[in-house]
Amino acid sequence: MDDTPSTPRSDLKPIQISERTRPGSSTRDIVFDVQKLSLHYGSTLAISEITVPIYKNHVTAFIGPSGCGKSTFIRCLNRMNDLVPIARVTGQVLYHGQDLYGPTVDPVQVRRHIGMVFQKPNPFPKSIYDNIAWGLKILGKKDNLDDRVEQALRKAALWDEVKDRLKSSGLALSGGQQQRLCIARAIAIEPDVILMDEPASALDPISTTRIEDLIHELKQDYTIAIVTHNMQQAARVADMTAFFSLDVSEGRRAGVLVEYDETTTIFTRPADKRTEDYVTGRFG
């Protein structure tokens, strides 16, 4: 059976099967180091003592039943809750080691570095071009504006669909295109982090797939935190998954972090029974 008289001994040397690069197998840079973060609306505790690291160039998903504080939590990451007068934050959010809620920190600058995409696409009632260019002009990035607009639209996988109608209204686009326009708008100003609050829940399955593919592409350049009530979406797109639940003990109803781990672990062998019950559909 062998073509040559010599034996193929060299073929049988141990082979190094290299571990595929995956989250957890290498050193991870922390973008957000959240320590015992709680948020009250007035006297009502909404989320309680959340401690979680968020890693650079990872997609981190926040899942859990309605009302468990997922959106409230990620809105703490770019101080969006500042816009709610009765909201009060305790604990610490370190962003690249800096206290995000420190007295000298400007919330507008925070949102410049930490962009956000919402559940319902909310393009400005302006042209596609101006939707992207607006923020750039405000930031004084007026050089190479056309290039910057094109790059943002390309990164958001929208360029080919809109390049011939940049002057048309952003509102004339389909829902899925509008959402990608909002993502393009967010990345045009070159943020570090993109927060996404159920970015595909108002979209049809095809548009959802495009957004999920896009998230996968974007994590090469950005750190992404995504809230989703679609568990399978978290399973598909996230590297890390945090499961939130509602703690109703001691007469309170506060969102708590139950489990945080690599997505594969959460969906194959979660450590906490509450997570197991949620991901298997027995609860929530």
Place this chain on the structure above:
Amino acid sequence: MRTTFQEDLARLEADLQEEGQYVLRALKGAMGALRNRDIELADDVIAFDDEIDKLCTRIETGVQTLLARQTPVASDLRLVLAVLKINLHLERMGDYCVTIAKYVKLTRDLQPERRMVEGLEEMGERAEQMTRVALDSFSARDMAGAESLGDLDDLIDRANRRAHDDVMELANDINLREWGLRMLFVSRCLERIGDHAVDIGEQTGYLISGEFREFTDASR
């Protein structure tokens, strides 16, 4: 298009083909050890099985992750299930190569019989050919190629029966009897490798048609 999912699927299939190549290496090594009574090579074959097992475990973990995270359906689901089963067949084929290598060591001091060695070598060639056909037809989604494994299996089965006849003839020769009996197990291993190749072909058939069908009739 779910890009990540498709990439993961392609990677899984590439790993499976790689495992198939490992099995072919182990088979060539085991047959080389048998032909040349090369104990060192037999030891290499035995040690090399760890590599096959590692790859097998990695594929199994990959399948688990894909099922848990990507909920494959239709032809994607059939592909994942076929990979899961073929993975086990390849791992077993690797184990048979180890068994052959162990019998080479066990018979190191016994006198071999040339004609039977030639018969076993022919079986080894057939087993290697069947493994290649199984892997290639799976890769190419080639139904005709997969179905041809049934006919190839007839040939290796026939060779296995001949090996039995050979041993019966050796039974009266006290110098060759033990060696012959040991070699029956080698013959059996090669015949089983052929059976697993047929099983891989059946998985190819399932992947292509969506219906599982046996290529060989065990009652014959």
